[in-house]
Amino acid sequence: MKGAPERVDHYGEANVAKRSAQRRVLTPIMSRRGGQANKLRVLCMPGVTCWDIDYFLSFEQTGEVVALESDPATAAVIRVRAAGLPVVVHEQSTTEFLSTTDDRFDVVYLDYFANFNQQVEIDVQILMRRRLIRRRGAYAVSFYGARESIVTQARHRMLFEDLDTLRPSNESWGGMSRNRQRCVAFNSLIARLRFCSLFVSEPSSANRAFVTTTVPKWSSYATSNCDMLLGCFSVTGYSKHPDRRKVFRSMDGWYVRGRFGIRRWTVSTATGFSLMQGGAAMDAVWGARVARFYRRNHYTPARVEIGAHIRNWQAIVRGVGLCPRVNATDAEIDAEVMRIVERDGYVTRASLKKAKIGQRPLLVREGLRGVCRRLGVQAGASRRRPIAQ
Numbered sequence: 098m099k100g101a102p103e104r105v106d107h108y109g110e111a112n113v114a115k116r117s118a119q120r121r122v123l124t125p126i127m128s129r130r131g132g133q134a135n136k137l138r139v140l141c142m143p144g145v146t147c148w149d150i151d152y153f154l155s156f157e158q159t160g161e162v163v164a165l166e167s168d169p170a171t172a173a174v175i176r177v178r179a180a181g182l183p184v185v186v187h188e189q190s191t192t193e194f195l196s197t198t199d200d201r202f203d204v205v206y207l208d209y210f211a212n213f214n215q216q217v218e219i220d221v222q223i224l225m226r227r228r229l230i231r232r233r234g235a236y237a238v239s240f241y242g243a244r245e246s247i248v249t250q251a252r253h254r255m256l257f258e259d260l261d262t263l264r265p266s267n268e269s270w271g272g273m274s275r276n277r278q279r280c281v282a283f284n285s286l287i288a289r290l291r292f293c294s295l296f297v298s299e300p301s302s303a304n305r306a307f308v309t310t311t312v313p314k315w316s317s318y319a320t321s322n323c324d325m326l327l328g329c330f331s332v333t334g335y336s337k338h339p340d341r342r343k344v345f346r347s348m349d350g351w352y353v354r355g356r357f358g359i360r361r362w363t364v365s366t367a368t369g370f371s372l373m374q375g376g377a378a379m380d381a382v383w384g385a386r387v388a389r390f391y392r393r394n395h396y397t398p399a400r401v402e403i404g405a406h407i408r409n410w411q412a413i414v415r416g417v418g419l420c421p422r423v424n425a426t427d428a429e430i431d432a433e434v435m436r437i438v439e440r441d442g443y444v445t446r447a448s449l450k451k452a453k454i455g456q457r458p459l460l461v462r463e464g465l466r467g468v469c470r471r472l473g474v475q476a477g478a479s480r481r482r483p484i485a486q
C-alpha cells in the first residue's frame with residue numbers, strides 16, 4: 098500500500114531485542130509442532146509491521162494465520178499486505194473475536210499494546226472456557242511491564258494471594274520486583290485453571306471444567322518506553338477433574354524464580370534468519386512468498402504487497418524466475434507472455450493487463466500480435482478490441 102510506513106522503523110533499536118525474544122519464544126513452539134498431518138492454525142495480532150504473519154508463514158506447518166486488529170486503518174494495511182496469503186483478517190478486538198468465534202487454534206500469540214489488565218485476563222479465560230486452544234496447543238502473550246492502575250495492581254496482588262494461600266511462596270508480595278509480580282499474577286491465573294472450575298457456579302460436577310497447562314515461562318525486553326513481558330505455555334489437557342499435583346511440584350516455576358526467573362533479552366542473538374538483516378535464508382523465504390503470490394494472482398507482486406522493507410527485491414523476484422514490475426528485460430516480458438499461454442492456451446490484452454505488463458515498452462513497440470507472431474503463440478480476442486487471428 099502506497100504511503101504505508103516501513104515495517105522495521107516502528108520499534109527502532111528496541112526492535113532487535115523484541116525480535117530476538119519473539120523468535121526465541123515462538124520458534125520452539127512452532128518447531129515442536131512441525132511434521133503434523135494437519136496444518137496449524139495460528140491466531141495473532143500482527144499490527145502494521147505484519148511481523149507475526151511473515152514469521153508464522155515462514156514455517157511449512159502453518160496452514161492459516163488469523164489476524165486480529167481493532168484499528169480499522171491498521172486492519173486495512175494488514176489486508177493489503179496479506180493479500181494472496183493464507184491469512185484471514187478480523188477487524189475486531191480480541192475479546193469480541195474470542196467470545197464469538199468457533200475456530201480452534203494450535204498457536205495463539207497475542208502481542209498487546211497494554212499491560213496485564215482486565216482485558217488480557219478476560220481474553221485468556223475466554224480462550225480456556227471456550228477451549229479455543231486445541232489440546233497440546235500453545236499460548237504466548239506479551240504485555241507491558243509498566244505501571245498499571247491502582248485497581249489492576251490490587252487485582253494482581255489478589256491473584257497472587259489466591260495461589261499463595263493454597264501453596265505458600267514464603268515470600269512477601271512487596272519483596273518481588275514489579276515485573277515478577279506481574280508474571281506471578283498471570284501464572285496464578287493459569288495455575289488456578291487446574292483446580293478451580295472454569296464454570297464456578299456450575300452445580301453439576303459433570304459440567305465442571307479444568308485446564309492443565311505447562312508452567313508459563315517468561316522473558317522480557319526493553320522498548321524505548323518500558324519493559325515488555327513475553328510469556329508462553331502449552332495446554333496439556335482439558336478435564337472434568339481438578340489436578341493440583343503439578344502446581345505443587347513446580348512451585349519455582351509458578352513463582353517465577355530460580356531457573357524459572359524472567360529471561361532478559363537485550364541484543365539479538367537470534368538463530369536462523371533475521372528480517373532486519375536479511376540474508377540468503379530470508380531471501381529464500383521471500384522468494385517462496387513471491388512465487389506463491391504469483392501462483393494465486395497471476396502477476397508479480399509489488400514489493401509492498403509482500404513486505405515494504407524487503408531488500409534485494411529485484412534479485413528475489415528474478416531468483417524465482419518472474420518478471421520484475423520495473424526494468425524488466427524483453428526476455429522477461431516474453432517469459433511472462435509464455436506463462437500466460439501455458440495457463441490459458443492463448444494471450445489477450447486483458448491477460449497482459451492482469452499480469453501488469455500491458456504497457457511495457459516491448460508490447461507497446463511490437464503490439465500483442467507482433468509479440469505473439471514472434472513467439473509462435475496464439476493471440477486471443479479481448480473484449481474491448483478484437484484482434485484478428
Ligand SMILES: C[S@@+](CC[C@H](N)C(=O)[O-])C[C@H]1O[C@@H](n2cnc3c(N)ncnc32)[C@H](O)[C@@H]1O
Pocket residue numbers: 142143144145146147148149165166167168171189190191192208209210216
Ligand atoms: C504490539 S502491536 C503488534 C506488533 C507485532 N506483533 C510485531 O511484533 O511487530 C499490537 C497490534 O494489535 C492491535 N491490538 C492491540 N490490542 C488489541 C486488542 N485487544 N484487540 C485487537 N487488536 C489489538 C494494535 O492496534 C496493534 O496494531
